[in-house]
Amino acid sequence: MKSDFFKYQAQTTPHPLAMEISHAKGSYIFDSNNKPYLDFVAGVSACPLGHNHPKVIHAIKSQLDSYMHVMVYGEYIQKPAIELTKLLAKNLPKSLEKTYLTNSGTEAIEGALKLAKRATGRSEIIAANKAYHGSTMGAMSVMGYEERKQAFRPLLPDVKFINFNSNKDIEKITNKTACVILETIQGGAGFIEPKNGYLEKVQKQCNKVGALLILDEIQPGIGRTGKLFGFENYNCVPDVVVTGKGLGGGMPIGAFTASGELMDLLQDHPKLGHITTFGGHPVIAASALATLKEITESNLIQEALKKEQLFRTLLVHPLIKEVRGKGLMLAFITPSAEVTNLLILKCQEQGLILFWLLFEPKAVRITPPLTISNDEITKGCQIIIDVLDEIQDC
Numbered sequence: 001m002k003s004d005f006f007k008y009q010a011q012t013t014p015h016p017l018a019m020e021i022s023h024a025k026g027s028y029i030f031d032s033n034n035k036p037y038l039d040f041v042a043g044v045s046a047c048p049l050g051h052n053h054p055k056v057i058h059a060i061k062s063q064l065d066s067y068m069h070v071m072v073y074g075e076y077i078q079k080p081a082i083e084l085t086k087l088l089a090k091n092l093p094k095s096l097e098k099t100y101l102t103n104s105g106t107e108a109i110e111g112a113l114k115l116a117k118r119a120t121g122r123s124e125i126i127a128a129n130k131a132y133h134g135s136t137m138g139a140m141s142v143m144g145y146e147e148r149k150q151a152f153r154p155l156l157p158d159v160k161f162i163n164f165n166s167n168k169d170i171e172k173i174t175n176k177t178a179c180v181i182l183e184t185i186q187g188g189a190g191f192i193e194p195k196n197g198y199l200e201k202v203q204k205q206c207n208k209v210g211a212l213l214i215l216d217e218i219q220p221g222i223g224r225t226g227k228l229f230g231f232e233n234y235n236c237v238p239d240v241v242v243t244g245k246g247l248g249g250g251m252p253i254g255a256f257t258a259s260g261e262l263m264d265l266l267q268d269h270p271k272l273g274h275i276t277t278f279g280g281h282p283v284i285a286a287s288a289l290a291t292l293k294e295i296t297e298s299n300l301i302q303e304a305l306k307k308e309q310l311f312r313t314l315l316v317h318p319l320i321k322e323v324r325g326k327g328l329m330l331a332f333i334t335p336s337a338e339v340t341n342l343l344i345l346k347c348q349e350q351g352l353i354l355f356w357l358l359f360e361p362k363a364v365r366i367t368p369p370l371t372i373s374n375d376e377i378t379k380g381c382q383i384i385i386d387v388l389d390e391i392q393d394c
Contacts, residue, residue, distance in 0.1 A: 001032075017348065024051035027372045029353065037348070038380045041355045042369045045219050045329070048246040048300075049291055050369035056249045059290035063283045073101065073279040080285035087292050088257060091228050093237045098263040099255050101280035105218035105244025106134025108254035109181075111266075111274045112240045113138050115258065116179030116212045118265050118273060125156070126173055126180045126211075128164040130189035132358050133181065133216050133242075142181050145188070145359050164189070165198050170205050177211040179240075184230035187219045188358030190333070191325035199236035212239040212262075218254070222246035223295045223370055225327040226305040233326065249291030251284040300370040304328045310374060311366060314381035319388045321362075330366040337361035342391055343384070352383040 001020055020032040027050050028036045042048065049056060063080060070076055085099040102108045117123060127133075127142035134140070140149055141156035149155060162169035164186055173180055180202055186192040199215075206213045215238035220230030224246060227233050231241070239262065244254040257263075266273035295301060304327035312323050315332055322333045334340045340362050344354045357363040368377070 019348070026050045026052075027369055027376050035351065037351050037353050038376060038383075039353045040366050040368045040380050041353050042367055043250065044245070044355065044365070045224060045367045046245040046248065047250045048222055048224065048370045049249055049294055050371045051250070053249065053291075053294070053371070055294055056287050056290045059286040060251075060283055063286035066282075068283055069278060069281060073276045078280065078282050078285070080282045080289055081280040084285045084289045084292065085255075087289065087296070088243075088255070091292075091296055092241070092257060095237060095239075095259050096241055096257045098260045099257040100263060100266070100274065101285065102254035102256070102276055103252055103278050103281075104134070105216075105242065105254040106136045106139045107276065107279070108218075108242045108244055108256040109133045109139040109142075109216065110136055112214045112242050112256040113142070113179065113181070114274055115240060115256070115262060115266060116214065119212060119262055120178045120210065122176060122178035122211075123158045124174075124176045124178055125159045126177055127159060127161055128182050128186065129161050130164065130186060130192075130359050131181075131183055131216075132188035133183070133218075148358075164192060165195050167196075167198070167201060170201055173202070173205045173209060173211055175209045177206075177209060179212040179214050180206055181214040181216065183216045183219070184234070185220045185225070185326065185329060187329075188360070190357060190360035190363045191329060191331040193324070193326060194234050197235070199231065199234045203236050203238070206239070214238060214240040214242065216242050218242060218244040219367075220326075220329055222292070223301040223304060223327075224329045224367070226301060226308070228296065228301060230326070230329075247288050247291065248284055249287045251287040253284050253288050254279075295370065304370055307372065307374070307377060310377050311381065314378060315366075315384065317385055317388045319392055324363075325366075328366075328368060328370060328372075331357060331360075331363040332366065333360075333362050334364065335362070339391060340364055343387055346387045346390070347383055350383050350387060352380050354384075 022030045022032050089097045129144035131144040141159050203213050221243045240258045242256045320332045324331050347354050355365040
């Protein structure tokens with residue numbers, strides 16, 4: 001099957017990991033030889049309840065027995081989508097009350113950008129350097145990493161960039177600005193948290209000039225940072241919040257949420273302002289609903305901060321220069337890209353799955369399922385330390 005993988009399935013890099021998967025359960029993925037791998041990545045933050053969680057599987061199977069796709073988004077009343085959007089509203093600030101469901105985070109970013117232009121009548125978009133919001137043309141236009149964009153230009157016009165955490169750059173947000181789009185915690189850049197009330201200051205400036213603040217919660221959202229949404233850690237409420245990844249519980253989903261007044265602008269002038277065939281798919285919505293219920297009704301969110309401290313206690317080594325992030329959205333920094341590459345590949349050989357970040361070559365991603373046990377954390381961290389010892393002795 002490996003030769004077919006390379007021959008028939010398009011690849012994203014010249015050197016994919018190419019591990020052949022048999023099955024997955026809990027915090028483990030198993031290869032075709034039935035070798036278990038402890039998963040410290042969770043599908044790049046997309047599986048907050050681990051693999052094959054019984055409540056998620058039950059919700060999916062139950063919905064399959066009723067119906068799958070029946071009509072394009074927004075035309076028919078379908079219980080899973082309604083219950084999901086209602087539960088999101090219940091757990092968000094009052095101003096964030098209406099949700100548009102999409103197929104992916106990047107599609108939700110596209111919808112949020114369109115909404116900002118529709119609402120303000122302006123064209124200027126401000127994004128952050130080293131930002132990542134997806135790979136479609138609009139989302140790529142607000143990616144702050146020219147190396148990944150240059151082959152695909154021209155992109156959206158009138159996009160400007162500021163430095164994340166720069167107070168001086170906030171002045172670049174003016175009455176020409178339709179929206180500012182930021183990751184609540186910068187992911188691809190190396191899990192950079194906002195500092196010194198930065199998000200509050202950006203929100204204040206947006207309010208002053210009539211621009212919308214869009215926060216990308218695709219990675220930090222759904223319980224990963226010790227709050228259901230990352231922005232709750234930073235005393236800031238965006239005009240539009242974008243979610244994805246973990247919301248689906250392992251199924252493909254995206255969503256953008258705003259006030260009813262804002263979201264209703266997509267209904268008319270023009271009609272069908274944002275449309276999708278499979279957004280709000282009942283099977284995926286059922287999976288997301290079960291995931292969100294489990295996260296909000298359990299102690300997993302509170303436990304994320306305790307598990308963060310366990311990671312920080314165990315990940316101490318001369319080759320670990322810094323541990324960044326919050327909750328179970330963590331990354332540690334090694335002295336070089338070479339050390340990071342060697343560590344990730346050798347840990348896979350030892351039965352531990354780690355992964356890279358997009359723009360910071362020295363970073364090692366630690367985004368396990370929220371359900372990971374303390375014993376599993378201890379086991380995985382010991383593998384990391386042992387491999388780092390081996391690298392250090394070379």
